[in-house]
Amino acid sequence: MTTATAVTTCPECENGVAVPEGVRQSEIVECGDCLSELEVITAEPLLLALAPEVEEDWGE
Numbered sequence: 001m002t003t004a005t006a007v008t009t010c011p012e013c014e015n016g017v018a019v020p021e022g023v024r025q026s027e028i029v030e031c032g033d034c035l036s037e038l039e040v041i042t043a044e045p046l047l048l049a050l051a052p053e054v055e056e057d058w059g060e
Contacts, residue, residue: 012034
């Protein structure tokens with residue numbers, strides 16, 4: 001079980017999102033309410049944004 005250390009607002013549904021301890025920039029977390037994938041923009045202060053959609057040509 002992961003310990004939540006911070007709660008911030010989901011940019012999609014505006015509900016609270018619990019973010020696990022030790023989260024780093026560029027990690028993906030999921031909103032428990034709307035199930036949106038959120039990217040950690042900055043860990044300190046904690047800022048989330050909608051994660052970019054994976055494109056077909058990623059990694060080519």
